[in-house]
Amino acid sequence: MRWRALLVVMLLLPASPVCADFYIVVHAGNPQRALTQKAAVDLFMGRNRAFANGDLALIFDLPRDHPRRAAFYEALTGMNVAQVNSYWSRLMFSGQSVPPQALPDETAMLTILKRNPSALGWLSREPADPGLRTVLVLRELREVGEK
Amino acid sequence: MTLPTAPRVRGLHSLQLRFMLLVFASAALLALAAATIAYRLGQARALASSRSSVEALAAAVEKTVSIGAYAEDEVLLHEVTSGLASNELVDVVEVLSADGRAIAKGLRRGAREDPGATLLTRPVVSPFDEREVLGQLRIHLNDAKVRADANHEAYTLAAAMAGQAALLALVLYLLAARMVSGPIVWLADALRHMRPGGGERLQTPPRHAADEIGVLIAGANALLEANDTALRNERRLRAEVEAMEARYRQIFDASSAGIFVLDAAGHLINGNPTVSRVVGVSMAALGALGEQDFIGSVFKSPDQVRQMMAEAAARGETVSADLELVPQGETRRWVHCLISVQCDGSQGGVRTVEGVIYDITERKSDENAVRHRAEHDGLTALKNRTAGLAVLARFAADACARQAMLTVACIDLDGFKQINDTHGHAAGDAVLVASAERMRAAVRRASDLVARMGGDEFLVALRDVGPADSVLSQGLQALLESLAQPVRLANGVDVQVGVSIGVACSPLHGTDPLQLMHAADEALYHVKRNGKLAFALALPPLAYPLPTLTA
Numbered sequence: 001m002r003w004r005a006l007l008v009v010m011l012l013l014p015a016s017p018v019c020a021d022f023y024i025v026v027h028a029g030n031p032q033r034a035l036t037q038k039a040a041v042d043l044f045m046g047r048n049r050a051f052a053n054g055d056l057a058l059i060f061d062l063p064r065d066h067p068r069r070a071a072f073y074e075a076l077t078g079m080n081v082a083q084v085n086s087y088w089s090r091l092m093f094s095g096q097s098v099p100p101q102a103l104p105d106e107t108a109m110l111t112i113l114k115r116n117p118s119a120l121g122w123l124s125r126e127p128a129d130p131g132l133r134t135v136l137v138l139r140e141l142r143e144v145g146e147k
Numbered sequence: 148m149t150l151p152t153a154p155r156v157r158g159l160h161s162l163q164l165r166f167m168l169l170v171f172a173s174a175a176l177l178a179l180a181a182a183t184i185a186y187r188l189g190q191a192r193a194l195a196s197s198r199s200s201v202e203a204l205a206a207a208v209e210k211t212v213s214i215g216a217y218a219e220d221e222v223l224l225h226e227v228t229s230g231l232a233s234n235e236l237v238d239v240v241e242v243l244s245a246d247g248r249a250i251a252k253g254l255r256r257g258a259r260e261d262p263g264a265t266l267l268t269r270p271v272v273s274p275f276d277e278r279e280v281l282g283q284l285r286i287h288l289n290d291a292k293v294r295a296d297a298n299h300e301a302y303t304l305a306a307a308m309a310g311q312a313a314l315l316a317l318v319l320y321l322l323a324a325r326m327v328s329g330p331i332v333w334l335a336d337a338l339r340h341m342r343p344g345g346g347e348r349l350q351t352p353p354r355h356a357a358d359e360i361g362v363l364i365a366g367a368n369a370l371l372e373a374n375d376t377a378l379r380n381e382r383r384l385r386a387e388v389e390a391m392e393a394r395y396r397q398i399f400d401a402s403s404a405g406i407f408v409l410d411a412a413g414h415l416i417n418g419n420p421t422v423s424r425v426v427g428v429s430m431a432a433l434g435a436l437g438e439q440d441f442i443g444s445v446f447k448s449p450d451q452v453r454q455m456m457a458e459a460a461a462r463g464e465t466v467s468a469d470l471e472l473v474p475q476g477e478t479r480r481w482v483h484c485l486i487s488v489q490c491d492g493s494q495g496g497v498r499t500v501e502g503v504i505y506d507i508t509e510r511k512s513d514e515n516a517v518r519h520r521a522e523h524d525g526l527t528a529l530k531n532r533t534a535g536l537a538v539l540a541r542f543a544a545d546a547c548a549r550q551a552m553l554t555v556a557c558i559d560l561d562g563f564k565q566i567n568d569t570h571g572h573a574a575g576d577a578v579l580v581a582s583a584e585r586m587r588a589a590v591r592r593a594s595d596l597v598a599r600m601g602g603d604e605f606l607v608a609l610r611d612v613g614p615a616d617s618v619l620s621q622g623l624q625a626l627l628e629s630l631a632q633p634v635r636l637a638n639g640v641d642v643q644v645g646v647s648i649g650v651a652c653s654p655l656h657g658t659d660p661l662q663l664m665h666a667a668d669e670a671l672y673h674v675k676r677n678g679k680l681a682f683a684l685a686l687p688p689l690a691y692p693l694p695t696l697t698a
Contacts, residue, residue, distance in 0.1 A: 041275050041276075045217070045218070047217055077275045078275060087214055087274065090215075090223060091215075091220055094215075094220050094222035094223040
């Protein structure tokens with residue numbers, strides 16, 4: 001599956017870098033043009049629930065068993081998935097914060113993002129759909145060659 | 148003999164007690180110093196320990212606080228702060244935001260906020276970015292509790308140190324008592340119970356054989372040995388001296404000679420019993436005589452004794468003489484006395500006078516008796532011819548020297564021979580005795596002389612009487628009459644004698660006794676030739692040989 005995905009990416013982007021990237025994407029109609037990594041962390045880790053203009057942001061995640069999820073969070077926060085889970089379990093214990101809602105797959109993610117202007121999510125491939133806007137590209141920390 | 152028990156060493160004089168006090172004082176000082184240091188250290192350590200436990204607590208919750216602050220999850224932060232504040236070491240826990248706002252605050256039950264309390268602060272950083280400071284975790288320590296804990300720990304430590312020092316002191320004391328003062332006290336006790344010269348020696352306990360106590364015992368034993376030897380020598384010497392002294396004392400006491408010692412002033416220093424016996428004064432009285440003049444109270448003529456002393460001192464030799472003692476009652480007592488004087492070599496002054504006296508009263512009286520017998524007529528007790536002539540010679544010399552007068556009378560009894568022949572020698576003797584008695588009575592004066600020249604011839608010498616004195620003729624007349632009185636014999640018969648007296652005077656008839664005697668004899672014969680019962684004065688020497696002169 002990884003190989004196929006990689007193959008797809010390589011086929012699509014013959015000039016793409018050696019590292020796989022993650023794409024944080026919003027609806028094309030969203031006024032948010034770009035996002036700093038810090039702002040992305042704040043949104044994904046539940047600190048902030050609004051875009052720069054103050055509009056409420058709906059954050060979506062990919063499922064826990066998604067092959068790229070761990071790498072994504074590692075690239076985003078510098079933490080491994082266990083640490084992220086621990087983070088969320090402490091916040092959930094107090095009941096004040098909840099982690100982003102998980103969608104079944106990237107297709108569902110694409111669908112939600114295209115439909116909801118307040119939504120924000122991440123993809124392991126750069127979306128080609130014009131209805132979407134990539135606000136931040138995260139570079140995977142590990143080198144592709146190791147795989 | 149019971150030895151006086153030496154007093155035990157008591158109070159602060161006791162070495163053991165002083166040692167103990169010093170040990171305890173040192174221990175107390177050490178304990179104090181150690182306890183003080185231990186207290187400081189313990190307190191500092193306890194404070195540090197409290198601080199580090201709180202810091203450890205803070206470190207334990209750091210991540211959670213960080214997450215809570217990041218997510219601004221006040222509930223989570225409150226959980227954490229109240230959890231921390233449940234610790235007794237903590238009073239207040241608060242989480243401040245970056246702008247200084249208190250996000251969460253936990254207060255321990257019963258605690259109150261103290262602005263002066265020790266504050267522990269830790270920065271709260273973002274869990275995703277350590278450079279991003281989200282706020283501050285502030286922990287106010289429960290200083291009272293921290294101090295109390297520290298004090299408790301410090302006290303425990305100090306008490307342990309003090310206890311250790313006290314225990315050490317006790318052990319030291321017991322050891323010193325057992326190893327040093329115990330043996331010393333034992334030694335002193337043993338020494339105290341020893342008798343001088345008893346030959347006892349101290350036994351060295353085996354465990355002290357090689358140590359200082361052993362050395363001390365050896366030294367004491369050496370001293371005891373030396374003491375015993377010295378004491379034995381001393382005793383032997385003393386016994387010798389005592390024996391010698393007793394011998395000399397016996398000689399001194401038993402000596403038949405009275406021995407006395409006087410000081411320069413003539414006071415009695417010492418005298419033996421013979422002195423007491425000879426002098427006739429008890430020893431006690433002699434002793435009491437010490438302050439008085441011995442010479443003056445014992446000798447009849449003290450000046451003679453003093454002269455002897457001066458002579459002995461001057462000549463440096465013994466001077467002796469027969470001396471009469473002060474008479475006791477009727478008896479006259481004589482001693483032969485030897486006096487020698489010990490002089491101070493340097494100044495020549497008299498130091499002591501030694502006198503030896505022998506009782507010669509008996510010899511003296513024997514001598515006197517012999518002399519009396521030799522000089523006196525056994526029948527009439529008048530002086531005999533020899534003695535009479537000697538006395539007369541003395542009288543004549545004396546009169547001549549004094550240019551005094553002296554009268555000599557030769558007396559002859561007339562008819563004595565007939566009485567002797569008629570009535571026997573006893574009657575004659577009776578007449579002689581009676582006549583002698585009458586002559587003695589007539590003369591009266593002790594200084595005058597009455598002597599029996601032999602047979603019925605008598606001599607009378609009267610001193611300081613001259614031919615012109617009326618007392619002479621009266622005396623002679625009275626003598627005539629007295630002698631002419633009848634004498635009653637033993638058988639009751641009265642007999643009578645006649646008397647002829649020839650008189651010569653010095654210096655009228657010469658100064659030589661024989662010349663006087665001769666002149667008196669001449670006058671006597673003149674009287675006899677011209678009838679009896681008369682007295683006649685001799686003619687002056689110019690008319691010599693005398694013609695008959697009738698009285």
